[in-house]
Amino acid sequence: MERVGVVGFGLMGAGIAEVSARAGLDVVVVDADQAALDRGRSRLEASLRRAEAKGKLTAAEGSADDVLARIRPVTELDALADRQLVVEAIVEDEAAKVDLFRTLDKTLTDDQAILASNTSSIPIMKLGVVTQRPEHVLGIHFFNPVPVLKLVELVPSLLTAPETTERSRAFVQDRLGKQAIDCQDRAGFVVNALLIPFILSAIRMYESGFASAEDIDQGLVLGAAHPQGPLALADLIGLDTTKAVAESLYEEFKEPLYAAPPLLQRMVDAGLLGRKSGRGFYTY
Ligand SMILES: CC(=O)CC(=O)SCCNC(=O)CCNC(=O)[C@H](O)C(C)(C)COP(=O)(O)OP(=O)(O)OC[C@H]1O[C@@H](n2cnc3c(N)ncnc32)[C@H](O)[C@@H]1OP(=O)(O)O
Numbered sequence: 001m002e003r004v005g006v007v008g009f010g011l012m013g014a015g016i017a018e019v020s021a022r023a024g025l026d027v028v029v030v031d032a033d034q035a036a037l038d039r040g041r042s043r044l045e046a047s048l049r050r051a052e053a054k055g056k057l058t059a060a061e062g063s064a065d066d067v068l069a070r071i072r073p074v075t076e077l078d079a080l081a082d083r084q085l086v087v088e089a090i091v092e093d094e095a096a097k098v099d100l101f102r103t104l105d106k107t108l109t110d111d112q113a114i115l116a117s118n119t120s121s122i123p124i125m126k127l128g129v130v131t132q133r134p135e136h137v138l139g140i141h142f143f144n145p146v147p148v149l150k151l152v153e154l155v156p157s158l159l160t161a162p163e164t165t166e167r168s169r170a171f172v173q174d175r176l177g178k179q180a181i182d183c184q185d186r187a188g189f190v191v192n193a194l195l196i197p198f199i200l201s202a203i204r205m206y207e208s209g210f211a212s213a214e215d216i217d218q219g220l221v222l223g224a225a226h227p228q229g230p231l232a233l234a235d236l237i238g239l240d241t242t243k244a245v246a247e248s249l250y251e252e253f254k255e256p257l258y259a260a261p262p263l264l265q266r267m268v269d270a271g272l273l274g275r276k277s278g279r280g281f282y283t284y
């Protein structure tokens with residue numbers, strides 16, 4: 001695996017492009033327009049400059065400029081034609097992902113190329129079946145912030161070839177230095193099926209006036225050794241993404257614990273999306 005592609009240059013796409021380029025891979029990143037590419041590039045560059053200033057870039061990775069030189073941001077999906085692996089990281093919207101998978105399937109010229117989704121919650125089968133290569137489609141789910149968190153969930157669908165999963169495992173573990181866990185193809189996989197109801201419970205607690213956002217978060221940081229509290233974490237993930245993940249989980253399992261609380265819905269309607277919009281449960 002030497003030539004990879006990433007579609008979506010948002011929070012996650014920038015992180016996936018960064019760790020791939022730091023591993024020496026040739027990376028093409030696609031987003032819908034130039035403004036999104038510029039935002040993605042600024043985020044990625046800030047992360048790399050910070051790593052460089054802290055002396056965290058290894059000799060093999062090279063300087064921040066060396067890493068940036070391995071990344072080509074473009075707006076045209078055609079630039080992905082020669083990729084051996086493409087990781088889709090666009091918005092958590094099933095219809096948008098289905099459309100994109102249909103197109104990517106026709107764009108990739110290598111019929112062995114792997115088409116992966118970084119989806120947080122959408123069943124992989126829904127994406128595999130719209131392609132002519134469901135055996136080469138799977139979930140490769142990274143965690144935010146990608147340069148920091150070690151985990152990747154590997155999610156084969158019922159139609160994914162075992163060889164696709166093993167090539168993907170080699171990519172994330174041997175090339176990127178991540179640790180993979182294996183998940184069945186059901187909404188939310190392992191981590192989000194557990195984490196999202198926890199975050200939703202914290203939002204309900206706050207919504208009911210039971211405690212302040214600060215006290216809820218401090219409770220979990222100081223009392224349960226979480227690196228940050230659930231409301232700060234929702235702001236980090238993005239409230240739009242948190243809501244979309246809750247909706248996929250609810251659609252799959254119909255359990256009230258996955259239902260997005262009204263406050264979360266209103267905040268998303270209001271454009272209060274967390275860190276990425278400057279305001280969520282906190283102001284940034
Ligand atoms: C929704 C999904 O589908 C799945 C998901 O991803 S769910 C979300 C999962 N993520 C989490 O649970 C994150 C939990 N939070 C954390 O791990 C930490 O609070 C945090 C890493 C975000 C910030 O940590 P912190 O100690 O408060 O801040 P800070 O000191 O700035 O950062 C710690 C380290 O991470 C690095 N870091 C923080 N944010 C970073 C970013 N966006 N990019 C790159 N590096 C980053 C810092 O450079 C720092 O590195 P050093 O220790 O080498 O100096």
Ligand SMILES: NC(=O)C1=CN([C@@H]2O[C@H](COP(=O)(O)OP(=O)(O)OC[C@H]3O[C@@H](n4cnc5c(N)ncnc54)[C@H](O)[C@@H]3O)[C@@H](O)[C@H]2O)C=CC1
Pocket residue numbers: 007008009010011012013030031032033036088089090091092093096100118119120121141142143144236237238241276
């Ligand atoms: N935010 C998080 O903590 C995590 C998110 N994820 C998943 O990763 C994916 C991306 O999430 P984020 O990066 O947070 O979202 P984001 O909102 O930061 O970025 C999404 C990007 O996709 C672009 N985009 C949208 N439609 C597109 C299309 N059709 N073609 C090309 N680009 C398009 C947007 O312009 C934007 O730059 C989602 O599926 C999400 O569920 C996975 C792990 C963690």
